[in-house]
Amino acid sequence: MKHYSAFAIAREALRGHTGWERAWRKATPKKRYDVVIVGAGGHGLATAYYLGRNHGIRNVAVLEKGWLGGGNTGRNTTIIRSNYLQDPSAAIYEKARSLYETMSQDLNYNVMYSPRGVMMLAQTEHEVRGYKRTAHANALQGVKTEFISPARVKELCPIIELRGPRYPVLGALWQDRAGTARHDAVAWGYARACSNMGMDIIQKCEVTGIRSENGQVTGVTTTKGDIACGKLGIVVAGHSGHLADMAGFRLPIESVALQALVSEPIKPCMDVVVMANTVHGYMSQSDKGEMVIGGGADGYNNYTQRGSFHHIEETVRALIETFPMISRLKMLRQWGGIVDMTGDRSPIISKTPLGNCFINCGWGTGGFKAIPGSGWATAELIARGEPGPLAAAFGLERFREGRFIDESVAAGVAH
Amino acid sequence: MLTLTCPYCGVAADETELHPGGEAHLARSGPDSADADFESYLFLRKNPRGVHFERWRHSHGCGKWFHAARDTRTMQVWGTYPAQVTEPPQDLLAAIADRTA
Numbered sequence: 001m002k003h004y005s006a007f008a009i010a011r012e013a014l015r016g017h018t019g020w021e022r023a024w025r026k027a028t029p030k031k032r033y034d035v036v037i038v039g040a041g042g043h044g045l046a047t048a049y050y051l052g053r054n055h056g057i058r059n060v061a062v063l064e065k066g067w068l069g070g071g072n073t074g075r076n077t078t079i080i081r082s083n084y085l086q087d088p089s090a091a092i093y094e095k096a097r098s099l100y101e102t103m104s105q106d107l108n109y110n111v112m113y114s115p116r117g118v119m120m121l122a123q124t125e126h127e128v129r130g131y132k133r134t135a136h137a138n139a140l141q142g143v144k145t146e147f148i149s150p151a152r153v154k155e156l157c158p159i160i161e162l163r164g165p166r167y168p169v170l171g172a173l174w175q176d177r178a179g180t181a182r183h184d185a186v187a188w189g190y191a192r193a194c195s196n197m198g199m200d201i202i203q204k205c206e207v208t209g210i211r212s213e214n215g216q217v218t219g220v221t222t223t224k225g226d227i228a229c230g231k232l233g234i235v236v237a238g239h240s241g242h243l244a245d246m247a248g249f250r251l252p253i254e255s256v257a258l259q260a261l262v263s264e265p266i267k268p269c270m271d272v273v274v275m276a277n278t279v280h281g282y283m284s285q286s287d288k289g290e291m292v293i294g295g296g297a298d299g300y301n302n303y304t305q306r307g308s309f310h311h312i313e314e315t316v317r318a319l320i321e322t323f324p325m326i327s328r329l330k331m332l333r334q335w336g337g338i339v340d341m342t343g344d345r346s347p348i349i350s351k352t353p354l355g356n357c358f359i360n361c362g363w364g365t366g367g368f369k370a371i372p373g374s375g376w377a378t379a380e381l382i383a384r385g386e387p388g389p390l391a392a393a394f395g396l397e398r399f400r401e402g403r404f405i406d407e408s409v410a411a412g413v414a415h
Numbered sequence: 416m417l418t419l420t421c422p423y424c425g426v427a428a429d430e431t432e433l434h435p436g437g438e439a440h441l442a443r444s445g446p447d448s449a450d451a452d453f454e455s456y457l458f459l460r461k462n463p464r465g466v467h468f469e470r471w472r473h474s475h476g477c478g479k480w481f482h483a484a485r486d487t488r489t490m491q492v493w494g495t496y497p498a499q500v501t502e503p504p505q506d507l508l509a510a511i512a513d514r515t516a
Binding site: 239241242250251252253254255299300301302303304308309310342343399400401 | 416417430431434435437438450451453454455457458459460461462463464467469485487488489490
């Protein structure tokens with residue numbers, strides 16, 4: 001792999017850009033790998049990357065039924081934050097946030113991490129109390145956040161209307177080291193680094209069955225033939241239930257559609273991320289100038305990667321109240337992703353009833369921000385066969401034992 | 416927009432008039448059940464990529480709970496039926512089997 005640098009750009013400029021190579025090799029599946037990861041989204045690729053980097057396991061294939069990063073990694077609103085209430089959540093999301101800070105250097109790939117700050121608006125008295133509690137919890141967890149006044153909200157985000165008729169802004173939970181990153185680049189950067197370690201990234205290769213003997217996984221059946229493996233990692237977000245069905249177990253997961261939309265590009269008007277959880281809306285401005293808007297998830301199971309129109313309407317209606325200046329903006333694109341919701345709105349990084357088969361899923365509406373921490377923890381689980389400190393609380397058994405990591409109350413709706 | 420016909424009042428209701436209630440025909444666990452039974456009842460779901468039997472409430476209409484069979488890949492609605500049953504009606508299952516065979 002050729003190193004990306006300012007020098008490389010100058011060299012290629014002088015020779016007509018003829019020397020750039022593919023970011024990752026096109027691979028055909030081998031007969032056997034030490035580890036097969038199903039799903040080449042951010043979480044799957046990060047898992048493969050940290051298997052190689054932290055644990056020296058490089059005979060790895062990452063299988064993807066569509067194209068790399070074409071699922072939720074390419075469909076989110078790119079927000080990164082770690083201001084969670086519960087300790088296990090704060091630990092893994094803060095690990096992820098800190099890895100994002102140095103990701104461009106680690107991967108030699110510009111993921112455009114922008115620590116522009118994220119504010120979560122408190123628009124009811126209950127939210128004020130809730131976010132103050134979260135700020136105190138974050139102080140104990142070593143995550144730097146603070147509860148800020150409406151005046152400070154206005155200073156950080158001048159386009160906001162503090163005295164909306166339904167939901168006035170009463171303050172906000174502010175994390176100044178949170179922000180956004182370029183979502184595709186995260187997948188591409190990990191893929192390039194994995195390929196450079198000799199791993200195979202195989203696109204358009206759908207897993208159609210999981211093979212096992214004596215309760216131990218032995219391989220997968222795919223649209224590109226049978227592939228044997230020592231260990232299997234299932235990292236497929238919304239389609240986790242489908243893969244678990246192949247492996248012979250059920251999950252505490254329901255798949256629903258979550259939508260996002262972007263406006264036409266406008267001049268820079270907002271350099272922070274604003275989330276308004278009471279009214280189910282959040283917004284930031286991309287580097288291209290588009291206002292990136294996300295809202296609530298649908299209430300029913302769905303695999304269509306679309307979503308209900310009335311949710312878009314509710315989100316936009318609420319945001320127009322908080323940001324009156326966007327009322328004349330044209331919306332450019334709308335899309336949906338299939339998110340995997342657990343009962344406690346916390347993820348699953350776990351062993352499964354099938355031996356040597358591991359699963360990473362349940363990130364629900366908030367997976368992008370967790371990618372590096374999730375990959376780090378899942379790689380540790382797969383390499384050692386037992387969860388490390390980051391993953392320990394996220395096992396499947398918590399639903400049987402009642403040890404929930406309840407973020408559904410703690411984080412409001414947007415997650 | 417998703418439209419379901421309420422089997423009680425007969426109204427073809429838009430989804431904004433309805434409230435989703437999740438997977439149908441779950442076997443309810445009682446006080447003496449094992450932890451695994453409670454886990455299954457409370458959390459484990461079929462979550463199929465295909466025909467899903469689910470509960471809905473006609474919350475902004477007659478207020479009744481009912482069942483629907485809907486394909487989660489295509490949003491095709493196979494039919495709706497009353498809530499007072501523990502499994503889908505045979506004619507609905509036969510129609511689905513006939514069309515998806």
